[in-house]
Amino acid sequence: KAGVTQTPRYLIKTRGQQVTLSCSPISGHRSVSWYQQTPGQGLQFLFEYFSETQRNKGNFPGRFSGRQFSNSRSEMNVSTLELGDSALYLCASSLSLAGETQYFGPGTRLLVL
């Protein structure tokens, strides 16, 4: 089975712009979660989608949003980028059963200048 894929892998944007990141989960996985990883804050949960519905949300401002499509692919969008949004954004998929393991993609590294 192919793993979780994320596109693009690297991105450079300037402050004030917006960005859209994409995640394709493992085939058959219906849950997709997004995380932000920075050296200072570690791994922070952004949100989780299941069957096109947001099921959980972390403590991030409204500039961060996401969605999930009927094929379970997910996108996250960050509007009005700030320097502090520079991070590695990780996507993880799971079957969404209780106790199920999350499988992570390689991440998208975003640099905001």
Next chain:
Amino acid sequence: AQSVAQPEDQVNVAEGNPLTVKCTYSVSGNPYLFWYVQYPNRGLQFLLKYITGDNLVKGSYGFEAEFNKSQTSFHLKKPSALVSDSALYFCAVRVPGTYKYIFGTGTRLKVLA
């Protein structure tokens, strides 16, 4: 507040020696516990998980973890470290009754030849 603590930012161990990476958690109920490893410029890879049953869980690459309910700990162990084990290790907890994961801040393991 619910949390996961990895008290050591870095652990150094000589190749061939046993290693331990510590994790404690503060979550009500019976959480599911996970260990992940991250190599440079990669996403997180699943190592092992505890849901219920035997307190000693065996995982990938010779790693194991011991669940201790009274101490609310889930330390990662390996009897004989390899240089290739050098990486960033994350402990994670799935909050009971939710699909939300909380990650520790990570411990960098350095195995010295």
